[in-house]
Amino acid sequence: MASCVPMDISSEGVAQRAVSALPSARLLGIIRFQAELAKVDLDPAEVIRRVAGLAQMLTGASGAVVEMAEGDDMVYRAASGTAENQLGLRLARIGSLSGLCVAQGSPLYCEDSETDPRVDRQACRAAGLRSMVAVPLRHGDQTAGVLKVLSPHEKAFSEADLLTLELISDVVASTLAHARSYIAQVETVRDLFRRATEDSLTGLGNHALFYDRLHQAMKLARRQGQVLGIALVDMDGLKHINDLHGHLAGNAALRTLAGRLRALVRESDTVARLGGDEFGVLLASLTDSAAVRGYARKLADQVRGTFSYDGRLLDLRVSVGAVVFPDDGLEIESLFQLADQAMYEMKRSHHAVHSHTKHSAQT
Known part of the structure; x- marks a missing residue:
């Protein structure tokens, strides 16, 4: 050669x-x-x-x-x-x-x-x-x-x-x-799946992903005889932020809340934005009803605080309602109704405390 x-x-x-x-x-x-x-x-x-x-x-x-x-x-x-x-x-x-x-x-x-x-x-x-x-x-x-x-x-x-x-x-x-x-x-x-299951504003899963995970988690809990915690998280005062500071401030509040929730939940849990100012959390790693409700209260306390927007500190608070499958119900609709009720009870208590504090400050 x-x-x-x-x-x-x-x-x-x-x-x-x-x-x-x-x-x-x-x-x-x-x-x-x-x-x-x-x-x-x-x-x-x-x-x-x-x-x-x-x-x-x-x-x-x-x-x-x-x-x-x-x-x-x-x-x-x-x-x-x-x-x-x-x-x-x-x-x-x-x-x-x-x-x-x-x-x-x-x-x-x-x-x-x-x-x-x-x-x-x-x-x-x-x-x-x-x-x-x-x-x-x-x-x-x-x-x-x-x-x-x-x-x-x-x-x-x-x-x-x-x-x-x-x-x-x-x-x-x-x-x-x-x-x-x-x-x-x-x-x-993968890109199509991501677009179909991801909330574009916060980067969390959306309601479609949450309900899919919820169905799967309920099947697994029923099969293994375990409990499953479901928490609904609602931002307090989003309308007030939007009215006073504009929708960009409201979006910033939602992204901040999403980031705090993501940081607080465990790796085995799922957090998603269900729409508007409402988020859902699946608590798959907790073992009993008391633990689920205690974690929900802890979640509300740890999310509470301020966030910075346009050089100003704005308040961020949430109300959380938690239920337990199968103790509180076997169907998603009834579980969500109970979680909504618990969440609004916390919201009313927050409103009462806020009104009392505001009245005391004025007097």
Whole structure:
């Protein structure tokens, strides 16, 4: 094989040539690799990590890398062997063998870095490299990167090695393309789910998420013979804030309340904005009715305080009503009615205390 010359290995017919040219052990290794990819759950990072290790093992290279073309750079996204400590390395596409491989879309073999003008001789000396092979990772007419094997010896690779890398690269490129498509679909579904179940103002779950979690939690509590706490939290004085300071101040109050509730509930609990100034909390980690009602009172006390808006301190208070499933009822509608009643009893008591305090201050 002549140095500095692209290898004439086209994708067409590679598989047929490989069957006759490659040792059966290599073919079996690639077949096993394809079977392993089915277990990776389409994670591109895991796919290319395994690719590097397989390429190094089958070709006897000292190291192997998967470089992805990202803008003007080639980036080491997976590495094994002597190249493992170079993970994340960025090299300019122009002036590199890998960049040229991407541009041409064909395998390239550097037999000797001391005589090959396409590589950085000093960089190869520093890395202890004399020969390397780069094959494109492509799907259709798109080349996303390269699979490259490395050796400290000149003319270290054979045509069987090149065929091996071609077969691996075809498998990997197809897998990555499907993985990207799958992940894009998953992310789209996740985004739609997030939009459908998230309150845009506070970032909490919305009523749809809350009721879904509530149904599931009630089924679990019924099955395991446990109790479930449900707390309705209503902001006191949101209309007053809106009327006196504007709706932006009211929005700030709601976001502040959401943040405090999120910080106070436990990891196993769920907090959501049900609409307007009303929030719901599922208390799945409490064990009895007394604990649920005690936690509801504690929640109201800990949320109470002031928050800063436009250089002013505004009061923030809430009323909380809590009920327990199944002690207080078995149906969501009846449980919510009881929680509403308890919440408004607390609200009336807050109003009475506030009116008494205001009257005393005036006299």
